[in-house]
Amino acid sequence: MSRNAPPVATRSAIALAGFPVVAGLQLAAVLLLLWAVLSVLPSAVALRAGVPLSIATVGALGYETWRALHTRRRTPAGVAVTRRQAPKLWELIDGAAAAAGVRPPDGVTVVADATAALGERTRVLGLIGGRRDLYLGLPLLQALPPARLRAVVAHELAHGSPKLGRWAPLAYRGRVAVGRMAPRLSRRNPAGAVLRAYARFYRRMDAPFSRAQELAADRIAADHAGVADAVAALRDLPALAGMQRLFHAEYVGPGWQAGYVPDDVFGGLLRVLAARSVEMSMLRAAEPAPSGPWDTHPPLAERVAALTPEPSPAASDTAPPSDAASAPEESPAEETVSEEKPAEPDEELVPDLPALGRALQAVAFPPRGRTVVSWDECLSFARTMEMEREAEAALAAISRASDAAVPDAAHLLTLVADGRLRAAAGAVFPDTSPEEITARIVDLLGLMLALAALRGGVARWRHSWTGAAEVVAVDGANLNLAELAAAAADPETAEAVRTYLTENGFDLAARADQRAAARARVLGGLVNLSADGTRTDLLITDLGLLLVPGLPRGRGVEAKRRLTRIAADGVPAGTEPPAEPDSDQEVRRFVPFADVAGVTVLPGRRKGWVLGLRDGGNLSLRPALDADELPGGWAAWDEAVTFLAGTR
Known part of the structure; x- marks a missing residue:
């Protein structure tokens, strides 16, 4: 850090200490105002009104001030890992702590999110420290090689390093505590307005040291694990977090809402990471969005540029500068790092990582009445449930428009043959062109035929870890449902299509609303x-x-x-x-x-x-x-x- 870093750290610590001072001054001002009001009242009235007014003003404000300053840190759901259970992981952590110049954390907990964080049970907005726990995401243990994990852990521990200045640990603890407290200040809290204003002032005062502290922590991580692995870790963390969000949205979430849980959640994440290397590379190359106004990290490009070695003077004299050479993100060293893909861990930091994943799943994804099934069953049930929901909503609209119950594909084909489906669709979508109405009818028929094929046992889901699932025949052949739906949409051929489907095992009488509890x-x-x-x-x-x-x-x-x-x-x-x-x-x-x-x-x-x-x-x-x-x-x-x- 620069020479003026300690004064900046001191200024940040002093600004942090101002929170209880501001809270006390606010209470004193209210107390003074109350005394001024009571002093002008007759003695008898002042005595009778003093106690209730004090409770209503000073008491209420004092309680709300305590609530505002009393930050609670929710402990993430996870599985504690002791030194005896994972000696190599603890050896890595001890080395990172020594490099940062801090004592090792008191405990290590493996959590579900792709993140790493050092949690400290502080008091009085971080002015008083406490127990320190390192939270490591299981996706990091699954996907990162030890060198990159070493860089991640060293960076987190370096936030409290005395190498960054005497007041650096206090400043970081306070920044985290205030970042938790400020968003929780309700606008209905009578003590909130002054504290919110001071929080904004504190953030401006702390911003220079916050930025310098993050860059210094990056440098400590690079010195400990190597520049290449430190830069790669900077890119890997937001990429892994993005892939995990995609994984939950496309794979875990639909099954969870349908009432099912895969038996190996984290094993599925590992399959997605292995199958979607192209998406992973794109996420690694992208600039992650700030997580919020209290995010202490500088932009990723700035952090990478600070770690990337600058060209030597000799090279600068012989080669004229260009736009590509002058931009830090285009430098050869960084370009080489950015092309790297996450490697598999080359040593077992945690024995039997799959067993740890199952133990973590029991804590982070408790079934809560849901059925635990295999991944293939979970995805099949979820996709079918989504189709049933869509079909139920569409058939309900058609039923209202046609003034007749349309619970299944058989009744829908009857409407087509009678010529009433187009009229009903026109009533549901009054401002739609005839061509678009035809397309909507074909889409609905395709949806209902897919459900009829699945219910009849002549089709199954074929899933992919790289794209969307599709309905195929039991033997994997193409069902040509789009062609069948187009033919079924024609009143002249609807009955012929019905006969063909019935002869081939399609269950046209399967109701869209008869499904398992979702x-x-x-x-x-x-x-x-x-x-x-x-x-x-x-x-x-x-x-x-x-x-x-x-x-x-x-x-x-x-x-x-x-x-x-x-x-x-x-x-x-x-x-x-x-x-x-x-x-x-x-x-x-x-x-x-x-x-x-x-x-x-x-x-x-x-x-x-x-x-x-x-x-x-x-x-x-x-x-x-x-x-x-x-x-x-x-x-x-x-x-x-x-x-x-x-x-x-």
Whole structure:
């Protein structure tokens, strides 16, 4: 670090110590104002009003200030790994700690996310340190060779290195604590406005040292593990995180929502990493987006340029500079590193890593009533469930438009033969051209024929770790469902197609709504609403709304925890969700989007909504004064209102 780094670190530490000072001054100002008000009142009135006013002002503000400054760090779900269980991993960590000039962490926990972090149980916004635990993502142990993992661990431990200045450990602890505290400051917190303003001031004061500290930690990691491996690790971490997000969205998530869990989640991730090397290379070359306003890391290109050796003076004299040579990200050293692909670990840091993955899965992905199946079964059930949901929604719309029940492919073919399907589709999509209506009919028929083939046992899913799954014949041959659907869409050939499908084992009478109990995907949650005048909490899912009887006023934190737990357990779709085991009197209500005819927005300072139901009833919703949200709750609700107000 530069010579002026210690003063910068000292300034950052002093700014951190200002938080309790600002909080104390805020309390003192309120106390002084209260004393001034009471001093002008008659003695008898002041004595009677003093205690309740003190409780209502100083007491309430003091409690809210304590809540704001009392940061809680949630411990990630993981599996602790001791020195006896993984001596080589601990040897790597000890070496990284020695290189950083710090003591080894008190414990190591393997977690599910592709990340590495040093967690410390601090107090008073990091002013007082505590137990230090290193959290290592299992994907890092699976995908990174020891040299790159050594660089990752050295960087994390170097955040608390005294090599960066006497006050560097304190400054980093405080930065992490304030980064957790600031986003949690509610605008309804009377102590929040001043603390939020000071947090913004602190971030500006701390920014220079924060940047220098991250670059210095990169340098310590490069000195310990080598520049090439340190640069490769910088690129690998965001790439692995991106691949894990893709893996959960495309493979784990659909099965999870369908009520199934693969028996080897992390083994599937390893297969995706091996199969999608091209996507991995693209992610390694991309600049990751900042994780938030409190992200302490400089841009990746800047960090890589700081580690890449500059050309020697002799080389500079002999070769004229060019745009390609002057840009750090285009330098030969960096180009060589960026072309490297994640290598398999060349030594066993953790004995029996697959067993550790299964133990971690039991903690990070508890089934919670879901069925544990093989990967092939999980993906098959999930894709079929997605098709059934889509088919059920489409057939419900066709049934309403044709004023007749259309539960399966057989009834749909009857509508085609009678010429009524085109009229029904035109009613569902009134502003659509005839060509597009034909295309939509063919798509719906293709969907229903695929389900009929799967239900009849003449087709199966063929999955791929590199792309989308497809429906094929049992022997793997192509079914030509697109051609069959196009022929079935013609009223003149619909009956001939029906005969062909029946003779070949397609189950045309299989209903789209007869499926195993699925779980709706939770999009967000709101607490403390009024539903038809009753205090209610709300979960927004991809299939409908779950209304949960609310808790009394003053229990908002408990209500959010309860709603989070309900969302984690899953919301069964298509059936009435059961009541909580510990609450016999609680009755939840699930309102499918298919049962909502429209929505009306009520005017006023506090918006309200009236959902018109297809059975003729209404559901009125308004936020209470103490309404709050789970992360993304109001955004999910706005999207749901837009969807319900549109044509469906």
